[in-house]
Amino acid sequence: MILIDNTCISDDIEDQFFVCDLDKCKGACCVEGDSGAPLEEDELAILDEIYPAVEPYLTQAGKDIIAKEGTYTKDWDGDYVTPVINGRECAYAIYDQKGILKCGIEAAFLDGKIGYKKPISCHLYPIRVTKYEQYHALNYDRWEICNPACSLGAALGVPVYKFLKEPLIRAYGTNWYDQLTQEIDERQESRLREK
Structure with a gap:
């Protein structure tokens, strides 16, 4: 998971791919x-x-x-x-x-x-936000009807957090989104070094 300010972000938001495929x-x-x-x-x-x-x-x-x-x-x-x-x-x-x-x-x-x-709940989908007293939990919601979006996202190489850049900035701000992308970049670089 990734922690930024008062948000706890599921690893799936980095790891899973998603691009809405409305034709399907x-x-x-x-x-x-x-x-x-x-x-x-x-x-x-x-x-x-x-x-x-x-x-x-x-x-x-x-x-x-x-x-x-x-x-x-x-x-x-x-x-x-x-x-x-x-x-x-x-x-x-x-x-x-x-x-x-x-x-x-x-x-x-x-x-x-x-x-x-x-x-905002529609704009952020497939991220669902659960609000607790001290923090927000951002989780990737798996739903069978979105299987075509997962396939298209994987084919295009677009992870959830990139597909949802606009609504994430709308919900949490540009600085927060920049921190998220920086944290993900650093995690990915670290994994590459470990190989």
Whole structure:
């Protein structure tokens, strides 16, 4: 594991490879799972604020469930999550012309309508962050639906931490990310010397 400031980073984030392959998975992470996307408390007000700009991008079913439940809801553990449609896809998920699920929030962001890209839990995936009182644990989440992403990442030689550079910087800052890459570089150089 790697320790930086108040974060504990799993070795898998250095060692595993990952590049989303939407043509193969069809955006399954927006529809599979036990509940909606996890949300940070500071994201709740953001979702309320941006919703008028995001709403035109959403499906009617998504709009209907948000009208009923709100821009966010709580799961059975009491954690804030995005609403889901009939226990399936995220209310913010939209289909593109190829039938691939994408994020309506991100679509509004890419069109310059809002300044918020998407929930940080979605942006960081396949890293899942568990927040403890003293530190954050960053772990690589293995999920069968992402096997194509693992294969593509391995073929391209892109480790998880490089694929997720932008969201990691968004979550923890540039200095933190620079420390992470420096620590990984030093670990890899040390392994080479030991051979």
